[in-house]
Amino acid sequence: MSAAPPGLNEVLQRTFSFPKRHFLSVTDLNEVEVTNLLDLADGFVALNRQTSKKLDLLKGRTLMNLFFENSTRTQSSFELAGKRLGADVVNMSPRSSSIAKGETLIDTAVTLNAMQPDLLVVRHASSGAASLLSQKVSCSVVNAGDGQHEHPTQALLDALSMRRAFGRIAGLKVAICGDILHSRVARSNISLLQMLGAEVRLVGPPTLMPSQASRWNVAIHHDMRQGVAGADVVMMLRLQLERMDGVMAPSQREYFRFYGLDREKLAHASPEVRVMHPGPMNRGVEIDSEVADDLAVSLIQDQVEMGVAARMAVLTSLAARLENER
Amino acid sequence: MSRPLAFVNVRLLDPVSGYDGPGAVIVADGVIAEVVKGADPGALSPDVEVIDGAGALLLPGLVDIRVKTGEPGSETKETLKSAALAAAAGGVTTMVVQPDTNPVIDDPSVVDFILRRTRDIGLVKVYPAGAATKGCQGERMAEIGLMAEAGCVYITDADRPIVNSKVLQRVMAYAKAFDVLVAHRPADPWLSAGAAATSGEFASRMGLPSVPPVAETIMLERDLALAELTGARLLVDQVTTAGALEALKRGRAKGLPAVATTSINHLSFNEIDIGDYRTFCKLDPPLRSEDDRQAVIEAVASGLIPIVVSGHAPAPPEDKRLPYDEAAPGAVGLETLLPALLAFHHEGRIPLMTLLRTVTCAPADLLGLPQGRLAKGAPADLVLCNLNTPIVIDADKLTSKSKNSPFDGRRLQGKVLMTVADGRVIYRA
Numbered sequence: 001m002s003a004a005p006p007g008l009n010e011v012l013q014r015t016f017s018f019p020k021r022h023f024l025s026v027t028d029l030n031e032v033e034v035t036n037l038l039d040l041a042d043g044f045v046a047l048n049r050q051t052s053k054k055l056d057l058l059k060g061r062t063l064m065n066l067f068f069e070n071s072t073r074t075q076s077s078f079e080l081a082g083k084r085l086g087a088d089v090v091n092m093s094p095r096s097s098s099i100a101k102g103e104t105l106i107d108t109a110v111t112l113n114a115m116q117p118d119l120l121v122v123r124h125a126s127s128g129a130a131s132l133l134s135q136k137v138s139c140s141v142v143n144a145g146d147g148q149h150e151h152p153t154q155a156l157l158d159a160l161s162m163r164r165a166f167g168r169i170a171g172l173k174v175a176i177c178g179d180i181l182h183s184r185v186a187r188s189n190i191s192l193l194q195m196l197g198a199e200v201r202l203v204g205p206p207t208l209m210p211s212q213a214s215r216w217n218v219a220i221h222h223d224m225r226q227g228v229a230g231a232d233v234v235m236m237l238r239l240q241l242e243r244m245d246g247v248m249a250p251s252q253r254e255y256f257r258f259y260g261l262d263r264e265k266l267a268h269a270s271p272e273v274r275v276m277h278p279g280p281m282n283r284g285v286e287i288d289s290e291v292a293d294d295l296a297v298s299l300i301q302d303q304v305e306m307g308v309a310a311r312m313a314v315l316t317s318l319a320a321r322l323e324n325e326r
Numbered sequence: 327m328s329r330p331l332a333f334v335n336v337r338l339l340d341p342v343s344g345y346d347g348p349g350a351v352i353v354a355d356g357v358i359a360e361v362v363k364g365a366d367p368g369a370l371s372p373d374v375e376v377i378d379g380a381g382a383l384l385l386p387g388l389v390d391i392r393v394k395t396g397e398p399g400s401e402t403k404e405t406l407k408s409a410a411l412a413a414a415a416g417g418v419t420t421m422v423v424q425p426d427t428n429p430v431i432d433d434p435s436v437v438d439f440i441l442r443r444t445r446d447i448g449l450v451k452v453y454p455a456g457a458a459t460k461g462c463q464g465e466r467m468a469e470i471g472l473m474a475e476a477g478c479v480y481i482t483d484a485d486r487p488i489v490n491s492k493v494l495q496r497v498m499a500y501a502k503a504f505d506v507l508v509a510h511r512p513a514d515p516w517l518s519a520g521a522a523a524t525s526g527e528f529a530s531r532m533g534l535p536s537v538p539p540v541a542e543t544i545m546l547e548r549d550l551a552l553a554e555l556t557g558a559r560l561l562v563d564q565v566t567t568a569g570a571l572e573a574l575k576r577g578r579a580k581g582l583p584a585v586a587t588t589s590i591n592h593l594s595f596n597e598i599d600i601g602d603y604r605t606f607c608k609l610d611p612p613l614r615s616e617d618d619r620q621a622v623i624e625a626v627a628s629g630l631i632p633i634v635v636s637g638h639a640p641a642p643p644e645d646k647r648l649p650y651d652e653a654a655p656g657a658v659g660l661e662t663l664l665p666a667l668l669a670f671h672h673e674g675r676i677p678l679m680t681l682l683r684t685v686t687c688a689p690a691d692l693l694g695l696p697q698g699r700l701a702k703g704a705p706a707d708l709v710l711c712n713l714n715t716p717i718v719i720d721a722d723k724l725t726s727k728s729k730n731s732p733f734d735g736r737r738l739q740g741k742v743l744m745t746v747a748d749g750r751v752i753y754r755a
Contacts, residue, residue: 106647126649127533128603147651148533184533210530211538 008055011043018317022134022141025150026191034159034195041160041306041313048084048309057316058087061118065091066108067144068124073279073304074144074154078121081311085319087119105129106136113137118322119315122146127184140318148182154278155188157310159196161302162233165274170197173270175221175228177203178237178259178286179248181210185278186237190216203227204259207248224258224265231269235276236261239286252285262288266297274299328750329375330354333710334367336379340700341386341683351384353706356748361700379710382743385682387419387450387707388664389689389698392563392587392635394484394656396727398439399428404640404727406440409660410449412726414753416661417709417742418636419450420690420697425457426484432457432468434476441477449752451697451707453479458497458508464488467497474506479693480561482509485610487545489515491552498558507692509561510549512570513611517541522651524612528597535651539614543569550577553584561692562586565631566611568621575630585692586630588622589637590666591657595619595732603650606721606732609637610655626684627676633692634684636663640728658726662719662733664711668740671713706749715741 006014016036020028047053063082067075075091082089094108103111105124112120113136120141122130127147134141145151163169174193180186180202193200194217201219202209214220221227228234241252249255266273275291276299283289292298331353338349338361350367352360352374362368370376390413396403404412406423413421423440425431431440437454444452456473460466462483470481481501488494488510501508521537523529529536546562550573553560565574565586577584591609596616600607607613614622625631639656646653659666667685670676690698697705721734745753 104644104648124649126651129649131602132647132649146533147649148535150533187531187533211525211536212527213530215527216531 006043006046008047011047014040014043015316015320018321021321023152023314023318024130024134024143026152026155026188031195034192037156037313037317038160038163041309044309044312053084054086055084056086058082058085058319061087061319063087063089063119063121064112064117066120066122068094071123077307078144078311080308081315085312085315105133109133109136113139119318140322142314145184149184150188151184152188153311153314154185155192157303157306158189158276159192160306160310161299165299172198172232173230174198174233174235175201175203175231176235177224179208179239180204181208183237190218201227205249225268228265228269231273233274233276234261234269236287238278239282241282256285260286260288261291263290266291273297276300276303329373331749332367332370332374332376333379333384334376336382336384338700339383339385339682341679341687342699342701344679346679351700353749356706358700358702358704358706361702382710382712385709386686386698386700387709387745387747388417388685389420390418390636390660390663391422391689393421393638394424396640403642406443406452407447408727410447412660413450414745415725417664417711417745418660419707419745419747421450422453422455422479424484425455426462430457430461432460434469434472437473437476437478450747455479456481458483458488459493462486464490464493467500470501470506471504474504480507480509482563485511487511487513487515491548495552495556498552498556502556502558507559507561509563511563512542512546512549514541514544521612522608524597524614526615539567539618540569542567543573546570546573550582550584553582560584564589564611566592566614566622567618571621571625571630585632587633587635588631589635590659590663591637591732592619592622594666605646605650605653606657606730606734608650608653608655609657623675627680632684632688634667636660640726641730642728646730657732658724658728658730661724661726662731664742665717665738665740666733669738672739706746708746709742710744711740711742714739717741
């Protein structure tokens, strides 16, 4: 990373030949591609901090946001990323349209595909939905979260936040804490962080740990103090509160007592520890406000900023490939 | 009646006598008139139509005791006729259809409907399994005695386990009085709820809702205990895990009248075949680990599992072209059963005669049917097939109305050349 913020031309020099048509899963990527994407995203961070943010890298392109699950945060992040790159952005909310009338995912995709979008950003409650969709459309598909499977742009923005905070990812000790079982964020992060040489640990009660997660080459901890001991990064995951009412954990207060992140538990981590959370947070359930709002340790606001830049990097790379194709 | 047939110059495989060698079979009036062992068929009467097998195998027609069609109720998936045509193409001459249709086969008039339709279609033999409980709801007993009288060959709630142990106890005790076989799916309903895959590293990585394999063992142990208590004959509807096989072995060692099946899919595939969310591999029970698959293959080889079923469950594209957890489970299998089974012979894993028994005399004997053997007086249900011909399964070319085959693209060996039911040729390749 250079000390002075890079200008547009310098950023453009960082674009590279991205060989994939779609952006579906971290497991489709290799270390070189990830590093290139992070370098490119780093450049967009600098550009996004300027007064004039508008670029024309995606001029004439149409980006469709197709969110079957509500997500203000991710959807607006993609929307901003698309707009800053000069694309036309359309937000579809299938909840209120034909999907509710029994149209299948594939029929919806085929219909939208006929409108000739260039980039389709999809979030769906079922694992594998983005992959299924990508097989039926002619545009590029970006997975913005599929069920409990993957959320690859989240992992990319998390890696970007970490790399900017620590200057590296290799060798970092990262404790991912909470509801690993249902978390696509955790799955994408585990793959990406391991690819970049970080040491990953999973922390949570056994009821929220995926079966045979130990085969992922991670250490598994049910005691949070042990789990975060010496960690450089503590990554908290969002909990669904209805799961905390005797279903996956006995109660919210019991969960917070043993697995909520507070100052006391955080004291077991490295003195330089940074705390992350993909948002939105349940304050007082998985994370104490005192920790979340402490700008000396919290990277949570950075993550949101990095989200736009990371997504700009992904969209630019996919569009560059489309350029060669059409 | 049609002309008598003589199959000459064939390699006979009779699973009952264990005869494997050259011979001839003469068919008249819908039954096997004579089985000649040895190369010379002797003098044949001039009005006999001679079929020269050119060294191909002649087997009894296959008996597949777990088949679903869509009739009545979901004829877009499969009708009794389209299933019968698929069966004929696959060398299956007897099939037992499951009761979870619409309406459910839970009263004798629906049993009668299936039997009448079968007569009208006039291809393969179709026997209905009756529901164990009304509507397969697991609450109130169906008319077990009347359905047995009308011609159902066993009772089952198909894919649905009977959750309430008291209900199953009563069903078993009542069925015992009529000597009716009770089939039950061993699957703990709470552990299985919402599951699309088997718990393990693969399902965890793919983010699929999953069921631990012990769900099968837990329910099987209960079913065996109830069978012991009531003395009912139990058909364990598909054992697919190593753990359940241990339980089955213990039950069998105690002398319990429990007979288990497994499906050709669970013999042929493991969970990794799901790959990038291939919904054709979404099955119920879900595909298991490779260790489980190997244990099931061993159990078929050793005879602990004496019966293999196709588990034929047609599902049209609108039910399969969906995200994995929303897609319907099930696979068609009538046409691929025989070549898929022969793979274990070609791999040297299971002797040919053992494989053949699992789809002929073993299921026939369990249900008290005379077919499934090459014996004088037995129904002339026969398959002429080439053991070694390489084939590539193309799902789109299957006869079945639905094309949801996990074998799509798979290379197998063994081709059905001709299928005969009740002495009539019903399929010719």
